[in-house]
Amino acid sequence: MSEQILLEMNHIRKEFPGVLALKDVSLQLRAGEVHALLGENGAGKSTLIKILGGIYSKDSGDIVIDGKSVSINSVLDAQKLGISVIHQELVLVPHMSVAENIYLGREPMKGARFVDFRKMQEDAQKLLDSFELDIRSETEVSDLTIAQQQIVEIIKALSFNAKILVMDEPTSSLSEKDVDFLFDNIRKLKKAQVGIIYISHRMSELKQIADKITVIRDGEYIGTRNSEEATTDELIAMMVGRKLTNYYTRTFGNPSEKVLEVKDLSSGKLLKDISFHLFSGEILGFAGLVGAGRSEVMRCIFGVDPYESGQILLSGSAVTINNPEEAMRKGIALVPESRKKEALFLAQSVKYNITIKSLGEFIHGIHVNNAREMEITKKYVDTMEIKTPSYQQTVGNLSGGNQQKVVIGRWLATKPRILILDEPTRGVDVGAKAEIYSIMNELVKEGVAIIMISSELPEVINMSDRVVVMSNGRITGCLSREGLTQEKIMYYATQFATT
Numbered sequence: 156m157s158e159q160i161l162l163e164m165n166h167i168r169k170e171f172p173g174v175l176a177l178k179d180v181s182l183q184l185r186a187g188e189v190h191a192l193l194g195e196n197g198a199g200k201s202t203l204i205k206i207l208g209g210i211y212s213k214d215s216g217d218i219v220i221d222g223k224s225v226s227i228n229s230v231l232d233a234q235k236l237g238i239s240v241i242h243q244e245l246v247l248v249p250h251m252s253v254a255e256n257i258y259l260g261r262e263p264m265k266g267a268r269f270v271d272f273r274k275m276q277e278d279a280q281k282l283l284d285s286f287e288l289d290i291r292s293e294t295e296v297s298d299l300t301i302a303q304q305q306i307v308e309i310i311k312a313l314s315f316n317a318k319i320l321v322m323d324e325p326t327s328s329l330s331e332k333d334v335d336f337l338f339d340n341i342r343k344l345k346k347a348q349v350g351i352i353y354i355s356h357r358m359s360e361l362k363q364i365a366d367k368i369t370v371i372r373d374g375e376y377i378g379t380r381n382s383e384e385a386t387t388d389e390l391i392a393m394m395v396g397r398k399l400t401n402y403y404t405r406t407f408g409n410p411s412e413k414v415l416e417v418k419d420l421s422s423g424k425l426l427k428d429i430s431f432h433l434f435s436g437e438i439l440g441f442a443g444l445v446g447a448g449r450s451e452v453m454r455c456i457f458g459v460d461p462y463e464s465g466q467i468l469l470s471g472s473a474v475t476i477n478n479p480e481e482a483m484r485k486g487i488a489l490v491p492e493s494r495k496k497e498a499l500f501l502a503q504s505v506k507y508n509i510t511i512k513s514l515g516e517f518i519h520g521i522h523v524n525n526a527r528e529m530e531i532t533k534k535y536v537d538t539m540e541i542k543t544p545s546y547q548q549t550v551g552n553l554s555g556g557n558q559q560k561v562v563i564g565r566w567l568a569t570k571p572r573i574l575i576l577d578e579p580t581r582g583v584d585v586g587a588k589a590e591i592y593s594i595m596n597e598l599v600k601e602g603v604a605i606i607m608i609s610s611e612l613p614e615v616i617n618m619s620d621r622v623v624v625m626s627n628g629r630i631t632g633c634l635s636r637e638g639l640t641q642e643k644i645m646y647y648a649t650q651f652a653t654t
Contacts, residue, residue: 157185157186157187157348158185159185159186159348160183160184160185160186160222161184161185161186161220161221161318161319161350162182162183162184162207162218162219162220162319162350163181163182163183163184163217163218163219164180164181164182164183164203164206164207164216164217164218164219165181165216165217165218165219166179166180166181166215166216166217167179167180167181167203167206167213167215167216167218168180168213168214168215168216169199169202169206169211169213169214170214173544175374176199176202176374177199177202177203177206177213177374177375178373178374178375179375179376180199180203180216180371180374180375180376181376182203182352182369182376183379184319184350184352185350186318186348186349186350187345187346187347187348187349187350188345188350188351188366188367189341189345189351189353189364189365189366189367190350190351190352190353190365190366190367190368190369191352191353191354191355191361191364191365191367191368191369191382192204192352192353192354192368192369192371193354193355193361193368193369193370193371193390193393193394194370194371194372194394194584195372195394195395195554195556195584195585195586195587196554196555196556196557196582196583196584196587197542197553197554197556197557198371198372198373198374198394198584199371199373199374199375200354200371201323202374203371204240204321204323204352204354206218206227207227207233207238207240207319207321207352208227208230208233208238208240208321209227209228209229209230209231209232209233209234209238210230212227212228220236220237220238220319234315234317236319237315237316237317237318237319238317238319238321239311239312239313239315239317239319239320239321240312240321240323241305241308241309241312241320241321241322241323241325242323245301245304245305245308246308247296247304247307247308247311248296249295249296249297250295250296250297251295251296252276252292252293252294252295252296253279253283253290253291253292253293253294253295253296253299253307254272254275254276254278254279254280254292254293255275256296256307256311257279257282257292257307257310257311257314258275258278258279258314262275263275263278275292276292276293277292279292279310280292282310282313282314283310286306286310286340286343288303288306290303290306290307300333301329301333301445302329302333302334302336302337305325305329305333305337306336306337306340309322309340309344313344313349317349318348318349318350319349319350319351319352320344320349320350320351320352321351321352321354322341322351322352322353322354323354324354324355324356324582325337325353325355326355326357326360327581327582329445331444331645332444333445334360338363338364341353341364353365356582356583356584356585356588357611358387358390358391358585359613361382361385361390362382362383365382366381366382367379367380367381367382368380368381368382368385368390370390370393370394372393372394372395372396377393377394378393391585394584394585394586395585395586402585402588402589402592403589403592403614403617403618404589404592404593404596405438405592405596405617405618406596406599406600407620407636408436408437408599408600410434410435410436410437410604410620411434411435412434412435412436412470413432413433413434413435413470413471414433414434414435414469414470414572414573414604415432415433415456415467415468415469415573415604416431416432416433416466416467416468416471417429417430417431417432417452417456417465417466417467417468418430418465418466418467418468419464419465419466420452420455420462420464420465420466420467421462421463421464421465422451422455422460422461422462422463423463424628425448425451425627425628426448426451426452426455426462426628427628427629428465428629428630429448429452429465429629429630430630431623431630431633433573433604433606434604434620435572435602435603435604436599436600436601436602436603436604437599437604437605437620437621438595438599438605438606438607438618438619438620439604439605439606439607439619439620439621439622439623440607440608440609440615440616440618440619440621440622440623441453441606441607441608441609441622441623441624441625442609442610442612442615442622442623442624442625442644442648443624443625443626443648444626444648444649445610446627447625447626447627447628447648448625448627448628448629449577449608449625450491450492450577450608451628452625453489453575453577453606453608454489456476456482456487456575457476457479457482457487457489457575458476458477458478458479458480458481458482459478459479459489461477469485469486483512483569483571486570486571486572486573487571487572487573487575488566488567488569488571488573488574488575489566489575489577490562490563490566490574490575490576490577490579491577492577492578492581492608494555494558494559494562495558498562498565499550499551499558499561499562500550501549501550501551502549502551503549503550504546504547504548504549504550505532505536505541505543505545505546505547505548505550505553505561506528506529506532506546506547507550508550508561508562508565509531509532509535509536509561509564509565509568510528510531510532510565510568511565512565512566512568512569513531513565513568513569516528516531516568517531529546531568532546533546534568535564535565535567535568536564538564538567538594539560539561539563539564539567539590539594540560540590541553541557541560541561541564542554542557543557555582555583555584556583556584556586556587556588557587559579559580559582559583559587559591560587560590560591563576563579563591563594567598571603572602572603572604573603573604573605573606574598574603574604574605574606575605575606575608576595576605576606576607576608577608578608578609578610579591579595579607579609580592580609580611580614581610588614592618595607595618607619612641612644612645613641615644616639616640616641616644619636619639620636621633621634621635621636622634622636622639622644624644624647624648625648626647626648626649626650631647631648631650632644632646632647632650634647
């Protein structure tokens with residue numbers, strides 16, 4: 156890391172109708188530095204980055220690049236200044252080649268009418284080779300792993316001659332192996348004197364990759380710390396404004412009633428002979444690398460995907476579940492991995508999203524019991540501690556953590572006996588995580604059985620009564636809570652990783 160200051164954002168303020176998103180936020184970035192930006196969902200991180208990327212304009216404050224005050228009024232302005240933003244949801248076109256994605260909208264031309272595909276592929280290949288990637292520029296993006304797609308996004312950003320790179324939750328969908336691959340490439344960028352603003356809710360990553368950490372809370376600058384000196388407890392206290400004494404909340408009992416049993420379930424080429432059981436009042440963790448088949452098992456149980464052989468038993472009786480509606484009638488609920496793609500109606504209200512799966516509670520024939528609908532909405536907004544200005548607020552305008560709590564509240568409104576949570580805290584800040592853990596603990600105390608799929612091993616270890624580990628579509632281990640370690644989980648997670 157050099158002493159050259161690439162970027163200064165000084166006293167940035169941004170107000171939306173009825174909301175002061177940023178009050179007084181400052182950030183400094185040096186060449187060759189990874190500067191982490193931390194804050195709860197809704198703290199103002201995204202607003203600050205969108206101002207830097209030219210999506211929003213600031214109300215006041217100053218942006219200085221290479222010692223010169225600049226105006227950024229569009230994404231094109233930001234790109235001309237050497238700023239590129241890689242958003243959490245990748246925006247590559249899956250059925251186009253790597254080269255076509257890198258140069259999309261600025262393809263090299265032969266004359267005025269024809270794209271020079273050979274030059275485009277050669278130029279893209281040079282960029283790929285500079286990262287020592289075993290990827291051909293003509294490869295279709297859909298054939299790449301998520302980690303490889305992340306690197307293509309980085310290369311696309313650098314092809315604009317970016318010297319300031321913003322990475323928003325880059326590891327949220329990556330396995331441990333893919334995270335190492337990404338971090339190796341980030342270190343190469345540091346050596347090339349690229350300055351990186353790195354947004355993540357995974358505290359464990361910061362010691363590995365960040366040089367400095369800036370915390371914002373409720374739209375205000377709280378402070379900047381050197382990564383090697385900052386403690387996790389200190390950073391959490393800065394983020395939430397208080398010390399979280401009970402981050403993981405679990406009351407472990409002795410569950411005995413078997414509510415679900417899966418026997419020898421197989422589906423397609425991936426799932427083979429899946430067998431496990433679930434007790435009332437327990438959290439059964441599902442661990443494994445990305446692609447191990449954990450989500451696919453739950454989709455079969457919930458009736459989203461068919462299975463070819465095997466049995467599902469509820470309270471000892473064999474059942475057939477052909478679709479999610481049948482699963483719901485049998486007391487099963489599934490909170491999917493991608494809340495935006497698979498769960499939320501982003502243009503609809505909080506009230507609509509919470510009550511959409513429990514319409515029978517307040518609609519009878521053509522009669523709508525509005526009071527009962529409001530009663531359900533209020534109950535689960537309060538239970539989940541959802542921060543929203545009103546029940547009519549568009550859910551797409553809520554923070555990620557509050558969106559996740561809306562999805563969980565929706566399924567709790569169906570009063571499930573079995574609740575399947577697929578990556579329940581992905582992209583959620585530490586304060587919201589602690590709230591979700593507390594709610595899960597209360598549910599199991601009431602007798603609800605929870606299956607939790609998670610790629611965060613500390614979460615699995617601290618919240619689970621037992622842990623099922625999968626690899627390449629098979630169960631490779633079922634571990635009790637006693638003596639549970641990350642090393643033991645990873646041993647079973649890699650048992651069939653190369654077969």
